[in-house]
Amino acid sequence: MAPDLAAYARDGFLVLEGFVPLEDCDALQARAAVLVAAFNPGPARAVFSARDQGHARDRYFQESGGAVRFFFEEAATDQPVALALNKIGHALHDRDPVFDRFSRQPRLAELARALGFAQPLLLQSMYLFKQPRIGAEVGWHQDAAYLNTRPSTVTGFWVALDDADRNNGCLMALPGAHRGPLRERFLRDDGRMVTRCLDTTPWPDIVPVALEARRGTLVVLHGLLPHASAPNRSSRARHAYALHLIDGRADYPADNWLQRPDLPLRGFA
Ligand code: FE2
DSSP: OOOOHHHHHHHSEEEETTOSOHHHHHHHHHHHHHHHHHOOOGGGGGGGSTTOOOHHHHHHHHTGGGSEEEEEOTTOSSSOGGGTEEEEEEOHHHHOHHHHHHHTOHHHHHHHHHTTOSSEEEEEEEEEOOOTTTOOOEEEEOGGGTSOOBSOOOEEEEEESSOBOGGGTOEEEOTTGGGSOOOEEEEEETTEEEEEEOOOOOOOSOOOEEEOBOTTOEEEEETTOOEEEOOOOSSSOOOEEEEEEEETTSBOOTTBSOOOTTSOOOOOO
């Protein structure tokens, strides 16, 4: 079915319930479990923690754009690894055959085409855990702050792998606010990661909507849409898979945090 482009232009998001077959959700969750089981942080676990501001941790993140890397929840203490991770990123779609196949399926290519992509490039993928009880809040942001092209083309395909609702930290969004300016950029500056303010316009004073999503729902997120998610205080996991596309017609500035010197960007082919 063709996406509702008028609603997308109006709201900056689309919620496509049932877009992903539940067997595909099963397959992605099973594959993530295999990757996690094979990941051994060993005694260096602290290196991967957001609390550790060390050089090794910075490099682990900075080089993750072309790799499959594991990031812990800040609140994780004595949980086993499988219940302590915040996410896996950021090139699952290029480095792992299961995520590659899912991410490059013809239906996603067709969705991108329908949204106006002429030269879609699969830039970033993340497996998001939002663990029971410790899954952290994600503050209000625009994805174009992290994945920047000129003009802005970044678009998110966010797939609910578990039912996501207000109790376990579903996506929240400010409908229509994608028509506002890009507020900031997170970028590389002389080898360091910095956040630079571009525009001090506050988020519009509108009531956020909860994008509750049953398992198998695909949410399309415009790159300029302010969105967030609350912490997961529930006992239920809220796994999701997020894929970010850019259009190859746009310029991808060299100061983007995500660089892949050894891994050329590819589209759906
Ligand atoms: Fe985001």
